[in-house]
Amino acid sequence: MTINKNLNGSELTLGLEGRLDTTTAPELETVIQNELSDVKELVFDFKNLEYISSAGLRVLLSAQKIMNKNGNMKIINVNDMITEIFEVTGFIDILTVE
Amino acid sequence: MFVFSLHKLINIIAIAGGISVCALCLMQITATTQLTKKVRNYFHVFFVSIILYISTHLAREILEGIPGSAVRKVLYSVTFIELIFAAMMALTISALLLFVSKIERSKTVRLLFFLNIVFLCHLLVLSVCQIFGVIYFFDDKNIYHRGQLYLLSNLCPLIMIIFDIVILGLKQKNLKKKVKTAFWVYLLAPAAALFVQSFSKDIQYIIFATIVASVYMFSVIVSNENEEFQKQKIASSRIDAELSMASSIQSDMLPSIFPAFPERKEFEIYASMTPAKEVGGDFYDFFLVDDDHLCMIMADVSGKGVPAALFMMASKIILANNAMMGKSPAKILEDTNKSVCSNNREKMFVTVWIGILEISTGKLTASNAGHLYPAIKDTDFGFDLFRDKHGLVIGGFAGAKYSEYELTLKPGDSIFVYTDGITEATNSNNQLFKTDRMIKALNQQPNAAPETTIKDVRSAVDLFVAGAEQFDDITMLCMKYKGKGQ
Numbered sequence: 001m002t003i004n005k006n007l008n009g010s011e012l013t014l015g016l017e018g019r020l021d022t023t024t025a026p027e028l029e030t031v032i033q034n035e036l037s038d039v040k041e042l043v044f045d046f047k048n049l050e051y052i053s054s055a056g057l058r059v060l061l062s063a064q065k066i067m068n069k070n071g072n073m074k075i076i077n078v079n080d081m082i083t084e085i086f087e088v089t090g091f092i093d094i095l096t097v098e
Numbered sequence: 099m100f101v102f103s104l105h106k107l108i109n110i111i112a113i114a115g116g117i118s119v120c121a122l123c124l125m126q127i128t129a130t131t132q133l134t135k136k137v138r139n140y141f142h143v144f145f146v147s148i149i150l151y152i153s154t155h156l157a158r159e160i161l162e163g164i165p166g167s168a169v170r171k172v173l174y175s176v177t178f179i180e181l182i183f184a185a186m187m188a189l190t191i192s193a194l195l196l197f198v199s200k201i202e203r204s205k206t207v208r209l210l211f212f213l214n215i216v217f218l219c220h221l222l223v224l225s226v227c228q229i230f231g232v233i234y235f236f237d238d239k240n241i242y243h244r245g246q247l248y249l250l251s252n253l254c255p256l257i258m259i260i261f262d263i264v265i266l267g268l269k270q271k272n273l274k275k276k277v278k279t280a281f282w283v284y285l286l287a288p289a290a291a292l293f294v295q296s297f298s299k300d301i302q303y304i305i306f307a308t309i310v311a312s313v314y315m316f317s318v319i320v321s322n323e324n325e326e327f328q329k330q331k332i333a334s335s336r337i338d339a340e341l342s343m344a345s346s347i348q349s350d351m352l353p354s355i356f357p358a359f360p361e362r363k364e365f366e367i368y369a370s371m372t373p374a375k376e377v378g379g380d381f382y383d384f385f386l387v388d389d390d391h392l393c394m395i396m397a398d399v400s401g402k403g404v405p406a407a408l409f410m411m412a413s414k415i416i417l418a419n420n421a422m423m424g425k426s427p428a429k430i431l432e433d434t435n436k437s438v439c440s441n442n443r444e445k446m447f448v449t450v451w452i453g454i455l456e457i458s459t460g461k462l463t464a465s466n467a468g469h470l471y472p473a474i475k476d477t478d479f480g481f482d483l484f485r486d487k488h489g490l491v492i493g494g495f496a497g498a499k500y501s502e503y504e505l506t507l508k509p510g511d512s513i514f515v516y517t518d519g520i521t522e523a524t525n526s527n528n529q530l531f532k533t534d535r536m537i538k539a540l541n542q543q544p545n546a547a548p549e550t551t552i553k554d555v556r557s558a559v560d561l562f563v564a565g566a567e568q569f570d571d572i573t574m575l576c577m578k579y580k581g582k583g584q
Contacts, residue, residue: 022402054400054449054518061494062445089449089468090490090498 003031010040010071017048020056028056032063040071047077052085064094074098105300106159112302113156116309120145120152123316130320132327136197141316144190147183148312152305154180159302162242173236178228181251185220187308188258189213195262195281198319199269213258220254227251259285280318287311341376341404348377348407351414353384356549364457364582365392368548369575370556372519378571379406379448380517381414385421392455393421396469396515396575399448400491409446413438413492417450427452427465428502431492435467439496447493451515455507460579462513465502467492470521471533473540474505475512481540483533509581514540514551519572523559526566531559548576 001024004015012035020028036042042063052060060075067073074096078086086092124145127138154176161169161176192213196206227233232247266273266281273281291307349371358367369382379399387393395417399406416437420430430452438448451472453464464472468491475481489500507513516536523531539558543550552574559572 053522054398054447055402057491058400058445058447061447065445088470088488090488090494091468093490094495 001027003028004045005031005035007039010038011043012036012039012041013043013045015045015048019051019053020049020059021051021053022055025053025055025059029059029062032059032066036063036066036070039067042067042071042073044073044075045077046075046079046082049079049082052082054089057085057089057091060091060095072096103300109159109300109302109305110156112306113152113159116152116305117149117156119309119313120149123313124149126320130324132324133320134197134323137194137319137323140190140194140197141319144187144194144312145316147186147190148309151180151183151187152309154183155302155305158242161240162236163240165238165240170236170240173240173242174228177234177242178224181224181233182221185217185254185258188255189217191281191284192258192261192265194319195265198273198277199265200272201265201269213261216254216257223250223253274322276318277322280315284311284315344404344407345373345376348373348411351411352381358384359386362457363580365455365577365579366548367392367394367575367577368552369573370552371571371573372568373571374519374568375403377404377407378402378573379410380519380571380573381410382515382573382575383414383418384575384577385418387421387424387454390457391424392457392577394453394455394513394515394575394577395421395450396517396573397448397450398469398517398571398573400446402570405444405446409448413448413450417452421452421454426502427454427463428500431465431467431489431500432498435492435494435498435500436496438493442493445493447491449491453513453515455577455579458582460507460509460511460581461504462507463502463504465489465500467498467500468494470516470518473514473516473533473537475514475540475544477508477510480544481512481514481537483537507579509579510545512544512548512551512576512578514555514574514576516555516575517571517573519568519570520555520559520574522570523563523572524566524569525563531562535562548578551576551578 001016001018001020004017006013006015014031016028018024064073076098078097083097086095086097124142127133127141127145157176158173158180161173193210196209201209224233227247227250232245233251234245234248235243237243262281262285266278270278287307287310288304291303295301295303352369352371356368367384369384371378371380371382373380379402381397383395385393397413399410399413413434416434417430420433425433431450449469450467451464451469453462455462464486466486467489471483471485473481474484486503487501490498520536521531521533535558536555539555540551542554546554555574556572
């Protein structure tokens with residue numbers, strides 16, 4: 001998986017490519033834990049994300065909890081398969097998906 | 099005619115002995131499997147360099163003083179090679195020292211680059227000087243003499259020795275005492291020999307000293323590597339033993355004696371869990387809350403391995419405790435979620451499907467916290483996915499609310515719950531098994547007993563993945579309702 005970071009003022013866009021699973025989730029977790037202190041708007045771009053596993057959902061949950069305190073978080077360009085995963089797991093209710 | 103004096107004979111015998119000792123060391127490197135790849139490579143190059151170094155030296159010993167222009171050419175060549183490999187030895191020892199003193203990778207790369215540059219300069223200087231004969235030359239009788247710039251040939255080994263001394267001094271803490279001593283012996287032995295040699299010029303003490311010190315250093319490093327290897331082996335076998343115990347503790351936590359309720363004729367239940375690693379994060383559970391209520395749980399913890407297994411054990415107990423109090427499924431999930439969220443710094447979560455069957459009537463009350471859709475078999479239509487309403491996973495947010503739904507099972511109806519180890523089982527073409535194939539497998543023998551149904555799905559998955567590695571835990575539970583009088 002590759003993470004494309006794009007910081008624009010206080011808005012951070014993270015473009016994810018590939019698979020977000022047990023092996024790659026720690027990479028994203030490091031970014032979330034270390035680079036969100038000054039971020040007010042966090043955007044995940046899932047345009048090139050093929051798959052997300054429960055380990056990946058866990059990181060999204062962490063990010064959402066941090067951003068609930070600091071500002072806003074949204075996820076854009078989510079494909080059908082990942083939308084279904086969000087629906088099944090109930091994440092659709094706590095995440096902002098556009 | 100060869101003319102041998104006693105000291106020449108001693109030198110020749112000693113060098114020949116040295117070559118065999120180095121060859122033996124080379125054989126031992128190949129035979130010892132416990133060596134790190136890098137150490138093995140460095141010692142290979144090192145001993146080959148020593149052999150070339152001392153054999154060219156031997157050739158020079160034998161040929162020196164024999165007149166003739168052909169001999170002279172050979173003498174120049176072997177001396178040139180001797181000087182190259184003397185530096186090569188120093189280079190490999192410095193590289194080896196960098197490796198065993200555990201310097202950070204990026205620094206090691208830079209320092210190795212520096213060493214290689216020094217070595218290349220050495221080659222360049224040697225080649226230029228070879229043409230002009232300023233480092234050494236052979237006179238008319240083919241006797242060896244040092245040239246004006248003789249010291250240049252020692253510059254590269256000298257830089258590397260100083261480099262080694264600096265590294266040994268700076269990285270003392272990273273090296274074991276005996277490894278450190280072995281390096282010091284290697285570095286100081288030739289100096290000591292040089293001192294002795296200044297009294298008796300004819301015997302090549304330096305070469306003896308180098309060979310003895312090299313073999314000593316080799317044996318120390320090999321025994322050190324062996325020790326580390328054994329330590330790691332012990333540590334990893336301890337972890338293996340603990341994991342296999344953890345694995346049986348975990349599987350013992352799940353009800354696994356079938357038939358589970360031989361005295362109950364109103365229903366039949368079967369379940370199985372196959373973790374992808376020794377321990378897993380999936381679990382199922384079923385138990386009678388009272389005489390008329392059967393509780394069934396299917397759950398999947400985020401992640402895999404030991405962390406998932408620990409979280410699984412806690413969630414399973416909390417769920418069962420809440421269920422045994424006679425609460426409704428939605429209330430069980432709500433209370434479990436509260437308990438889990440209160441101490442969850444690692445942000446772990448678990449998806450749970452929970453259903454409580456009223457055995458006398460067939461009424462099933464269920465609630466779903468982010469788990470996959472159950473498959474329900476209606477006697478008339480076979481198995482199909484039941485798209486129930488979903489709440490958030492357990493462990494997500496403390497205040498999450500869960501709703502429950504009811505449906506009535508007729509005698510002959512079944513319910514099948516599972517984890518994503520089934521739907522996301524992947525074959526070598528990266529295709530997923532998906533729910534369609536699962537439903538198809540379920541409907542091979544829709545009226546079969548739960549055990550057969552689960553085995554059918556399992557063999558369909560196995561056939562589909564065809565030997566590709568299992569990535570996720572595979573867990574299934576199937577309950578067939580028979581009703582009264584069946």
